[in-house]
Amino acid sequence: MLEEIFVVNRLVLFVLTILVAVVLLVTIRQAKKGKKFFIRRIAGLEAIDEAVGRATEMGRPVHFSPGIAALSEETAAQTLAGLAVLGYVARLTARYDTDLIVTNRMPEVLPITEEVVRQSYLAEGKPESYNPDNILFLSDEQFAYAAGCMGIMAREKVAANIMMGAFWAESLIFAEGGFIAGSIQVAGTANTHQLPFFIAACDYCLIGEELFAAGAYLSQEPMQVAGIKVQDWGKLVAAVLILIGTITTTCKWPVIIDFFSRYAS
Amino acid sequence: MRRELPIAITFVSGILFLLDYFVKIPYLSEYVVGHFLDWAIVVAAFALLLGAANLLRIHVQRIVKGKKEWWNSLILLVAMFVMAIVPIIWTQQNAVYEYLFKHFFEHLNGTMFSLLAFYIASAAYRAFRIRTKEATVLLIAAVVVMLGATPIGAAIWKGFPQYSDWLQTVFTTAGMRGIMIGASLGAMVTALRIIFGIDRSYFGGQ
Amino acid sequence: METLGIWIGALCTLAIFSYLLRENPFFRTAEHLFIGMAAGIGIFYGYQSIVTNAWNPLFNPGDEPRQWFMIVPLVLGVLLYTRFLKKGKWISRIPLGFMVGVGSALAIRGVIGASFMNQITATMSLPLWGVMSKFGIDSLLFILGVLGTLIYFYFSREQKGPLKVGASIGKWVMMIAFGASFGNTVMARMSLLVGRIYYLLGEWLAIL
């Protein structure tokens, strides 16, 4: 009976997909209705506080880059998370009256960064301190943008260099520029192949999903928060399955593994 | 209509392909899914031309307006047309196309990315520091793997290839698997949001 | 002809390497040439795929049955270009919606089996004690590594107590993983450079 309707070896996957879909839809609805879901504060945000604090002490500016991705690609999610972090950084610099320089590679991202920074200064009650001349469009060529950033970091003696978003090969050039300028560097990206370079050259690094979680934590946007929650439940299920599986395997009790190899392969 | 129709199409095609994977739907699975796949290849081919259309627009403007270094835009367009027209007329096995590909394109593309080797060398010397415990562990693992993967490692110490294999089989695989499970959930959530029309960012703003 | 080609290749290579000294006009020209050629190759394959997969089956079927349905993707494909129009912009969302729907569903299909469930079941079938590469403790380290990484990315609880221990195991395992990535990336980039220099010395200067 079952065989005639379902692809039997994917039965568990089918149930799983339905579950994820239903839970996601319900969670988004609840979040939209105003239900608060708990997301812990990411440790990396403390590192940002510290970096901005040091820049304030030294009386030198903070540099922020939202990555080099456009808003129309898969990597847009990283840029959006980066912009949420930018809002946080801008509030800090507004509060402490520290200069904030934001550089952009994508022309389409420029107006959004301007708006984010302006709103943050407004929220801190300091609209007069907002300086639009410090929100820069450097170049839409990847390496020209990187070279431009390196120049700014050296000239302006940037004390804190914060990079949050999607980065590719230019991450090397950035990190080196910030290091030579002697800045505290905090980075975050979900492009795993670039993470090693950020970790080796920065003081703190948000790894992969941490960037999205930080974005959701700061923006409290229902769709983002619900997404993080559903993924968390998924991870919980994965962890519990792994625990049960390894223990039963060690005890040589194959029932559970057999079940999964029959209905989920 | 302008919003609903595209979203409805996304929903229907998405649900059809999802169900097709799990349930044996008579007629649909055998016939419609196959057709949809064939169609998608053709539409993807049209999408491939979009990038070129964009380039064409930008660079024609730059030439017409006589912008700084407009001749580079001209070179770009000429190169684009030659590389497209020659194989369209005489296939990719044509001698001219092969010549251009082999002697121009391959070197431009290859060299562009080999610049990264120099950047890595420079960053290795100036920026990769054991500032944090994390960076220290990372750099030690990196050194073992670099030595383990090339013959020089084994020539220095027999243990390098073995320990490199150990690091990769146990730790790298475990770490990457954890990341992969998390990223898969992320990809599922994103795709479901798109199919259900909750995330419409791919329509480009509006 | 072949010698000329090798000289051209060498000049292209050197023009791009010159960027290491400073940004210069030769580099910019070479870069534009590259972008143009890449786009040209894209046009050719786009055109070729349309002709072989839709146009010929519809209009030149030869001795095979004519495929009337292929009119649909041809129309959908053309509609993609309404995005350049001021008024009919939204029409381009119809083919886009189709592509995105199919693409998203295929993404779920791909991910849920090989990258999610298979990864879980493969970990489930490991015993708590066993050799994977070198030591008996490998298997335990491996399982802890996977669990720790999952815990590190668990955002619904504060990292306290056992969660903190787990997350910290996850962090160190990931640092080793990223170290391996680092080593492998260096290896890949060096290979590219070896390839370039091999060409310059071997083909161009012919001293290898």
Next chain:
Amino acid sequence: MKWLEKLQTIDRRIIYLLLALSIILPLLFPIGLPLEISKNTQAVYEQIDKLPPGSVVLVSYDWDAASAPELLPQAEAITKHILEKKLKLVAVALWNQGATFADRVHNSVAPEVGAEYGKDYVNLGYRPGQAVVLNSLARDIHATFPEDVTRTRTASIPMMQDIKTIEDIDLIVCLSAGDPGLRTYIEQIGAQYPVTITGGVTAVSVPGMLPYLQSGDLVGLLGGMSGAAQYEMLVDRPGLGMGGMDAQSIAHLLIIAFIFIGNIAYVAVGRKKK
């Protein structure tokens, strides 16, 4: 400690020069370091070696010119092995430049082993669509690739008469430089059909593939230029892979030395300042 501080401010062009030399010198004066075959390379070799003559291998060219130094030698060595074993080779590409590289590899290897186009191997070329292409070819190769790169109808190519769906393919060898590539094959084909998947990737992609190796979704893997060198040794066809290994070794040593020197200066000078 003055010299240590000076060491940190060396001009970048000197670093570039040293790197270039570390590759040029070993190419000019090879050391001939002995190669060891890794278990993952061996596994790829065995997958191909154990197939009986006449079996069909699908080779996917999912890379561009930028990755050619790593993947071209892999492709040549593997192609030689396949054609020498009298297996049927079907080449496809998910990256458009791959179709041209497939021609290149065939032209250089086929005459060596006396293989014939259309009878022993065929190049079906590139189709856009990534995951879509794989699902489509699994159902019907002839509908996905109605013509090969010479514009011959696939249905009229002798060897393609019996090769119609994924069921007719005995092994997939995917050579990939990223996405779409080996991961796409594992997710879209490996998870649905019983065919074995093996392949080669650029060194950058190796860590991301390791979980699939452990879970058995992927059998064997060539990693970067060193994987190519090992395979060249296994099939006795020295090429860029083996030729480049000494240079690769010395370049690695240099990078490691840079990291060490940079950090010695950092620990001695930088920490004191703080």
